[in-house]
Amino acid sequence: MTETKPISHTAFVVPHRVISRVDVAHLVRDAEQLDNDFTSAKVRAKAGAEKAPELQVTELLTEFLKENRLKLKDSQDCSMLVKELRLLRDESPVIHMTFSVEADHQSLEQVVQWLRSSIHPQALLAVGLQPGLIAGVYLRTPNHVLDLSLRSRLASSRVVLQKELEALRAG
Amino acid sequence: MAIFGHKKTTPKDEAADQISQVFDEEFREEMRAQGRLYFERVINENASLFKQDLDATVAHVNTELKQHMARQLDEQFAEIARSNATLRDHITKSLDEKFAEYGKTIEDAQNKALLTLSASTQTLQAQHQQLSASIQKTVADQEATLGVMAKKNEDRIKAMEEAQSAALQTLAASVQALQTQYHQLGELLQKGVVEQQAMLIGAFEKNMAIIVEHYVTAALGDQFDMKAQLPGIIQQMETNKQAIVDDMKL
Numbered sequence: 001m002t003e004t005k006p007i008s009h010t011a012f013v014v015p016h017r018v019i020s021r022v023d024v025a026h027l028v029r030d031a032e033q034l035d036n037d038f039t040s041a042k043v044r045a046k047a048g049a050e051k052a053p054e055l056q057v058t059e060l061l062t063e064f065l066k067e068n069r070l071k072l073k074d075s076q077d078c079s080m081l082v083k084e085l086r087l088l089r090d091e092s093p094v095i096h097m098t099f100s101v102e103a104d105h106q107s108l109e110q111v112v113q114w115l116r117s118s119i120h121p122q123a124l125l126a127v128g129l130q131p132g133l134i135a136g137v138y139l140r141t142p143n144h145v146l147d148l149s150l151r152s153r154l155a156s157s158r159v160v161l162q163k164e165l166e167a168l169r170a171g
Numbered sequence: 172m173a174i175f176g177h178k179k180t181t182p183k184d185e186a187a188d189q190i191s192q193v194f195d196e197e198f199r200e201e202m203r204a205q206g207r208l209y210f211e212r213v214i215n216e217n218a219s220l221f222k223q224d225l226d227a228t229v230a231h232v233n234t235e236l237k238q239h240m241a242r243q244l245d246e247q248f249a250e251i252a253r254s255n256a257t258l259r260d261h262i263t264k265s266l267d268e269k270f271a272e273y274g275k276t277i278e279d280a281q282n283k284a285l286l287t288l289s290a291s292t293q294t295l296q297a298q299h300q301q302l303s304a305s306i307q308k309t310v311a312d313q314e315a316t317l318g319v320m321a322k323k324n325e326d327r328i329k330a331m332e333e334a335q336s337a338a339l340q341t342l343a344a345s346v347q348a349l350q351t352q353y354h355q356l357g358e359l360l361q362k363g364v365v366e367q368q369a370m371l372i373g374a375f376e377k378n379m380a381i382i383v384e385h386y387v388t389a390a391l392g393d394q395f396d397m398k399a400q401l402p403g404i405i406q407q408m409e410t411n412k413q414a415i416v417d418d419m420k421l
Contacts, residue, residue, distance in 0.1 A: 093419055099397065107397045114405050119415055134387065135395040137404045139411075141418040148407040154387060158380040165376045 007080065009088040012122065013067045016109045017060060019125050024089040030061040031085055035078035042075065093120050096140040098128035100149065 037055050115123040136149035
């Protein structure tokens with residue numbers, strides 16, 4: 001852990017791979033596992049075990065620690081990290097985006113990257129699927145809904161089509 | 172003994188000594204045995220005599236008892252026979268009395284039944300005569316009524332014929348009126364069809380937009396993959412960026 005100041009979830013840099021709350025929950029679970037490993041190693045050392053098993057840190061947690069320049073020395077650091085990650089999971093703003101097709105991870109990473117650079121640095125994504133949208137996205141923020149789909153544009157252009165049909169019948 | 176003196180003995184003592192020598196212990200034992208045997212023999216003899224007397228007494232008692240029992244039974248049988256005879260006489264007498272009583276009762280009942288039947292037969296004959304008279308009267312009345320009704324029916328038939336002719340005239344008039352209405356209705360229908368046609372065309376034009384929309388949805392639904400859409404999506408979000416940011420700040 002950084003020695004200079006205590007960590008806070010509001011200052012966390014969230015990696016691009018962490019897209020949704022589920023990913024943050026995975027981070028919490030990995031940190032809890034690491035905390036358990038630290039505790040086990042400490043107990044073994046007290047019991048006089050010759051060699052403690054090597055600590056396993058997942059790839060996602062490693063990336064998170066690297067981006068935030070954090071080093072975990074003992075169980076206390078892990079416990080603090082777990083607490084802050086839980087706060088991050090519960091308090092980060094979530095934007096619901098419904099697509100017309102299945103969204104691949106790479107595309108989602110791009111969307112999240114844009115959201116974090118333009119909207120909120122810790123924004124998380126909740127993804128949905130609705131083929132009826134044809135194309136585009138149906139976006140829901142905590143208080144508003146933005147229908148940016150092709151279906152919406154077609155519906156708004158219905159009057160134009162009606163006028164053209166009337167003109168065709170008259171001509 | 173001789174040294175210290177000699178005791179003088181009397182004849183009584185000598186007689187006692189001699190008695191004790193004759194009736195010594197052995198002699199006494201022999202006498203006791205003889206006495207015992209004699210006593211046993213006497214006892215046995217008396218026992219046999221007593222047994223003989225007892226057997227004779229028992230045989231005599233048996234004989235007496237049998238005779239007594241036979242006498243008692245004979246007396247009882249005679250008593251029962253007497254009682255039976257008395258009872259039979261009594262029952263026979265009672266039955267005769269009862270039979271006589273029943274016979275009399277049945278005869279009375281038969282007489283009464285015959286009297287009742289005679290009375291019923293007379294009543295029935297009277298009722299039959301009354302009924303015949305009544306039917307004859309009713310038939311006569313019915314004939315008279317039928318005559319009146321036939322006349323009335325003739326009058327009604329005449330009235331109905333007149334009504335039918337009037338109805339036919341009315342029907343003819345109605346047919347004419349219906350034809351007129353039919354022509355009017357045809358004109359109205361034609362006008363309605365034209366209006367309906369115009370309305371349907373209007374609805375078609377309105378719904379055509381929805382149909383085209385559905386067609387586009389079905390035709391293009393699977394045509395855009397995520398990678399192709401992504402630049403457009405980000406561009407649209409960029410357009411609405413400020414609205415999103417404002418909402419997140421709320």
